[in-house]
Amino acid sequence: MAKILAVDDSASMRQMVSFTLKGAGHDVQEACDGAEALKIAQTGTFDLVLTDINMPNMDGVTLIKELRALPAYKFTPMLTLTTESGAEKKAEGKQAGATGWIVKPFSPDQLLATIKKVLG
Amino acid sequence: MSVDMSQFYQTFFDESFEGLDIMESGLLGLDIGAADAETINTVFRAAHSIKGGSATFGFTVVAEFTHLMETLLDEMRDGTRMVTEDSVDYLLKSVDCLKELLTAVQNESEYNEAFVEEVKAGLERLLHGDDVPVKVDGEVSDSSTSKPEIKGWNIEFKPAEYLLKTGNDPVRLINELSLLGKIETVCCIDNIPLFSEFNPELIYLSWSIVLHGNVQKEKISEVFEWVDDDADIVLTCIGGEQEQNNEEVSGVEVAAPVAPTEKIEVQAPVEKIEASLKSEIHDTDKKSSLKKTPKDQSSIRVSIDKVDDLINMVGELVITQSMLGQLGENVTPDSIEKLQDGLAQLERNTRELQESVMRIRMLPISFAFQRFPRMVRDLSNQLGKEIELRLLGEQTELDKTVMEKIGDPLVHLVRNSVDHGIETPDEREAAGKPRMGTVELNAFHQGGSIVIEINDDGKGIDKDVIFAKAVEKGVVNANDSLTDEQIFDLIFAPGFSTAAVVSDVSGRGVGMDVVKRNIRELGGTIEVKSEKGKGSTIIIRLPLTLAILDGQLIRVGADTYIIPLISIIESLQVKKEQISSIGGQAELYKLRDEYIPVVRLYETFGLKPDSEELVDGLIVIVEGDGSTAGLFVDDLLGQQQVVIKSLETNFRPVEGVSGATILGDGTVALILDVSGLINLSRQSSERAA
Numbered sequence: 001m002a003k004i005l006a007v008d009d010s011a012s013m014r015q016m017v018s019f020t021l022k023g024a025g026h027d028v029q030e031a032c033d034g035a036e037a038l039k040i041a042q043t044g045t046f047d048l049v050l051t052d053i054n055m056p057n058m059d060g061v062t063l064i065k066e067l068r069a070l071p072a073y074k075f076t077p078m079l080t081l082t083t084e085s086g087a088e089k090k091a092e093g094k095q096a097g098a099t100g101w102i103v104k105p106f107s108p109d110q111l112l113a114t115i116k117k118v119l120g
Numbered sequence: 121m122s123v124d125m126s127q128f129y130q131t132f133f134d135e136s137f138e139g140l141d142i143m144e145s146g147l148l149g150l151d152i153g154a155a156d157a158e159t160i161n162t163v164f165r166a167a168h169s170i171k172g173g174s175a176t177f178g179f180t181v182v183a184e185f186t187h188l189m190e191t192l193l194d195e196m197r198d199g200t201r202m203v204t205e206d207s208v209d210y211l212l213k214s215v216d217c218l219k220e221l222l223t224a225v226q227n228e229s230e231y232n233e234a235f236v237e238e239v240k241a242g243l244e245r246l247l248h249g250d251d252v253p254v255k256v257d258g259e260v261s262d263s264s265t266s267k268p269e270i271k272g273w274n275i276e277f278k279p280a281e282y283l284l285k286t287g288n289d290p291v292r293l294i295n296e297l298s299l300l301g302k303i304e305t306v307c308c309i310d311n312i313p314l315f316s317e318f319n320p321e322l323i324y325l326s327w328s329i330v331l332h333g334n335v336q337k338e339k340i341s342e343v344f345e346w347v348d349d350d351a352d353i354v355l356t357c358i359g360g361e362q363e364q365n366n367e368e369v370s371g372v373e374v375a376a377p378v379a380p381t382e383k384i385e386v387q388a389p390v391e392k393i394e395a396s397l398k399s400e401i402h403d404t405d406k407k408s409s410l411k412k413t414p415k416d417q418s419s420i421r422v423s424i425d426k427v428d429d430l431i432n433m434v435g436e437l438v439i440t441q442s443m444l445g446q447l448g449e450n451v452t453p454d455s456i457e458k459l460q461d462g463l464a465q466l467e468r469n470t471r472e473l474q475e476s477v478m479r480i481r482m483l484p485i486s487f488a489f490q491r492f493p494r495m496v497r498d499l500s501n502q503l504g505k506e507i508e509l510r511l512l513g514e515q516t517e518l519d520k521t522v523m524e525k526i527g528d529p530l531v532h533l534v535r536n537s538v539d540h541g542i543e544t545p546d547e548r549e550a551a552g553k554p555r556m557g558t559v560e561l562n563a564f565h566q567g568g569s570i571v572i573e574i575n576d577d578g579k580g581i582d583k584d585v586i587f588a589k590a591v592e593k594g595v596v597n598a599n600d601s602l603t604d605e606q607i608f609d610l611i612f613a614p615g616f617s618t619a620a621v622v623s624d625v626s627g628r629g630v631g632m633d634v635v636k637r638n639i640r641e642l643g644g645t646i647e648v649k650s651e652k653g654k655g656s657t658i659i660i661r662l663p664l665t666l667a668i669l670d671g672q673l674i675r676v677g678a679d680t681y682i683i684p685l686i687s688i689i690e691s692l693q694v695k696k697e698q699i700s701s702i703g704g705q706a707e708l709y710k711l712r713d714e715y716i717p718v719v720r721l722y723e724t725f726g727l728k729p730d731s732e733e734l735v736d737g738l739i740v741i742v743e744g745d746g747s748t749a750g751l752f753v754d755d756l757l758g759q760q761q762v763v764i765k766s767l768e769t770n771f772r773p774v775e776g777v778s779g780a781t782i783l784g785d786g787t788v789a790l791i792l793d794v795s796g797l798i799n800l801s802r803q804s805s806e807r808a809a
Contacts, residue, residue, distance in 0.1 A: 010169040012132035016176065020123050052172075054165050068285070074321070077287035083172060091349075099287030100346030105175035105183075108123040117296060118287065 002047035002119050003027045007037040007063065008081065009055040017050060017081075020108035021115070034058025038066055041073065048119060049078040050102070053089050061089075061096045068097035077118035081106075125177055132173045133226050134419060137219070139166035141490055144215050147208055148493045155196065155203035163211075164193040170218065179225050182218065185236065188243040189214045195247075207246055212494065213239050270334045272301070276354040278326035283350050290323065296343045301333030330358075420520055422480050430480070433473040440465045474761075478665055481521070485563045485572070486514035488527050492534055496559060499538045506545050506556045507538060513563035518570050519665040525642055526572070526662065529635040533574050533658055534559065536632075541578030541656055551653065553577065565664075569644075569686070572660040581650035583607045608648035612636040640795060642666065643684070643778075669764055671781075671791065673757035674740065677727040680789045681753075682762055682781060687794040689741040689748070691756055694734050706805040709739060709750045716741070719801040720752045724776060730754045744794035749801065751792075764791060776800045 004026050008014045011032075018028045029046075031037035035057040041049070049067065053060035060080055067073040080093040080101045090101050102114050146163040150156070167190045174182035189211060195201035217239040224231035275297070279290050297303055306328045313324065331340070337355065344353050444462045447455050489511050500507040518526075542548075542557035549555055560575040583604060590596045590610045602610075614633040639646045644662035663669070663686070671682035694709060699718070701707045708715040718739065722729040731737060731754070739750040762781035767774055767790075778793035 009165070010173055011135050012128045012173050013169075013176065015131050016123070016125070016128045019128070023123060054161075054168055056162070056165065075284050075287060081172075083168070083175075094286070094346075094349060097286060104172045107176075108125075118289075118292065 001025050001027060002115075003029075003045070004048045004050060004115075005029050005031065005037060005041060005046045007031045007034065007049070007051035007055070007060065009033055009052060013052070013081070016108070017111065020111055023108075024112055034060060034063035034066075037063055041067055042070070045072050046076065048115060049073075049076060050081060050115075051078065052081045053093065061092050061098075064093060064098050065096040079114070079118065129177060129226075130419060132177055133222060134421075136170045136173065136222055139170050140215050140219055140222075142166045144212065144494050145490060147212050147215070148497060150203055150208055152203060152205050152208065157197065160193060160197050160203070164190065164197050167193055170222075181231075181236075182221050182225060185214070185218060185221060185240060188240060188247065189218070192243060192247055210239070210242050210246055214243060270336075270357055272330060272332040272358040273335060273337075273340060274354075274356040274358060275329040275331060275340065276326070276352070276356075277329060277344075278352040279323050279347065280350045281322040281324070283323050283347065284321060286347070286350055288347050288350065290325070290327070293343060293347065294327065294329065297329065297331060297340070300335045300339055300343070301331050303332070304330045420481070420483070426476065426479050430473070430476045433469065433476050437466075437469045437473060440469050474668070478519075478668065479517075481519050481665065481667075482517035483520050483523055484515045485518050485523065485570070486511075488518075488523050488530060489514055489561055489563075491527075491531070492561065495531065495534065496538055499535065503539065504544060505538070505542055507542055508556055508558050510558060510560040512560065516563040516565060516570060517664075518563075518662070519667070521666050522570075522642055522662055522664075525638060526660070529638045529660075530561075530572070530574070532632075532635050533660075534561070537574055537576040537578065537656070537658075541576035541580075543579050547579075551579075566661075569661045569663055572662070574658045574660075575655065577655040580652040580654050580656050581608060581611070581648065582652055586610055605647075608650060611648065612646070643669075643686075667764060668761055669791070670759065671762045672740070672759050673783075673789070674721075674751075674753040675755040675757055676721045676725065676753055677729045679725070679727060680757065680783065680787070681721070682789050682791045683740060683742060683751070684778075684791065684794065685759060687742045687744050689743055691738055691740045694739050694750075696735055699734055707734075711741060711748075711750070714748070716748045716750055717798075717801060717805070718750045718752055719797055722752075724797065724800065742794045742798075744796075744798055747795075747798055749794075749798045751797070762789075762791065 004021055006014060006017045006021065006028055007030075008017065009032050014030050014032065018030055021028045029040055031040050033055040034051070037049070037051065038058065049064075051060040051063055058066075064078050064080070067076070067078065077099040078097065080090070080098050081104055082089050082093065082101050083104045093101060099118055100114075102111065106114070143163045143166045146159050146166070149159055167186055171183055171186035171190055174180075174186060192201070192207065192211065196203055196207070201207070217236050220231050221236060223229075277290070277293075279288075283290065294303070294305060308326045308328065309324070311324045311326070312318070337357075340355060344351065347353075440462060444459070444466065447459050447462060451459075492511070493509055496507055496509040499505075537559050542559065543551065543553075545555040548557060558575075558577050560573075562573040562575065564571055586607050587596070587602070587610075590607075590613070591598045593613075595610060595613050596602065612632045612635070636646055639660055639662070642662055643666070644660060646661075647659045648656065649659070650656035669682075670685040672685050672688055674681050674683060698710045699707055700710070700715075707718040707720075709718050718734065720729075720732075721727075722732075729737070734752055737752055737754050738756060739752055740756070741748060741750050762783075764779040765781060767777060767779050770780070774790075776793055776796040777790045778796070779791045780788050781791060783789050
């Protein structure tokens, strides 16, 4: 079981991600934008951060940059949720310190398979 | 693990429709030529979310359509595309289109295919200029046909020192690789520095891995996909004979070919792939992509504060209940006073709880107002008018049901103001007014009701025209003398339209009567004020909620009825000389300078009253629908808030009765519909006459 922070401004995506992960036995916290996520991230530690990129208040790339700068998140896997068209977004995310990405749309099974890759 | 995706549909629809509203208001707020980047980004984000969600939940039509919008918006965001009037128009149309698609998907119904295709074509034209994307026939070169047998791979994997700081772990990658086939790894430790220079956060190792088996290269690339830029990876195929293929993926070094190589051509022209994808999408039956969804369940967003309030109230209620419970166990004469205190507290708790629950259903009226900027913009373009729309009091809260029902009447009234009220710029100039007309929507609370005003500074309503038209239609007699108020009220008569030219926008003569009926059904009133040449104001008064009403309990014979407090003007005892009757049938009561009809409730409902003499009972003067009447009752009882139970759902509609409620003693009391009663008595006296 891992502690996962799921960040997305879309409620339905958040719901889907969170439901899927919880169903697989993980402990999930949700945030609806980067700013909220950063706040939550500082209250504890997480084993994995999943974040959408384009969000109001603080986008996913900035969130990752901010988190990587924190000692507690130096090595934490962080994945961006991105659309196919976002090839440069993938790169931008990587540059900011993202571990990898999950391409939207993804099914619950794909999500679980992908996070297995980083959680071992 | 299988997850039933349909459970997320409702949230998806809710947020998508919300997103559409955001897109619409964002687009309306864009200044052509000097568009604000943040606004475009907000609109983009909404489109992006809808696309992501619809793709995830399998609503292909929606995803496909949103993709076009998103591409266009993306170009605007990057600054590679100018924000033109034309593109904004198309984006607004796309919002409508998307609304249509989402509604269809939600209700599993058909959508207007022609409209969708038209908007889609328009978007494509904007995106690709005039050249319609050429569909390429012919097959996409298939890279799988001549795949040689692969025996395994040599993989040289040298991660960058900082790899751990991207959250990637070489051990995990190697483990992953082992899932593809049997692996042998050799770890190279040559680069490990002296202990004094050793940094535990860096990686000094590299690996030589042999992966056995017929594994496709893509599978291996997939494993290393995330670390392409953060590692040197060299893949060498251990071919059966001379097949060896090295392909350059970004960041992957290609080893010098050991044997003659044969590159497999996978770089099919991008257009071809796109075309094939497109045709695939077209092939899938449109209906099949409209997945089953739960039917429209109405949901409501409630702020946490309101819920917290509610929980607090319930907490207090529980405390009161336990206090009363304790008192009840052990009743002594002394405890009577405490018991009364407790009951008073219970009453307070109940009232507060009720208010909190009611507050949950309250939404700001901006939900009903938000469609107007778009509508007024479109209408004024269509009619060649210049109109500024002002929205005031958007945060005024209103019951959700009332809000839903007031939407259409408001649309009609605003349309009327734009179409008939505001003049063309030239006409306005000639009348000495600014070319730009103003329509203002204002909402505020007044007493227990919400008032919505629609003001325009247009040409106003011409009383003479209305009167002449009413005479022509036989609604009134030419020699009737009517007050201004009564004349304006005529526009609500069925089939009454004074528009000289019946335009596309309004003036078909259906409407104002329907508007009035809708508002009456909500227990509200509508009133028109107008001054020729200056403009008009339409004032709508609505109850804050439909669920509860302040009522006056009255008694007729042995039965109790409830009159909505809002329709009572006064209650009085009558003197004989104030009553006169016409033709021995209809009775009139002289209230100051006015004669008003008397309705004997016991007659209407067939009851046995205490007395049939008007002087023995009371007359309750009520107003409904612009007319006044006196209801004859035996007695006034208390006033109280009553919860309305619909007769239509629980029984059947009854004229003169708007609903029922359950009183404190468990008996059912009918709630009187004042306008209905007045109509009823008018009809019966007409029949009698």
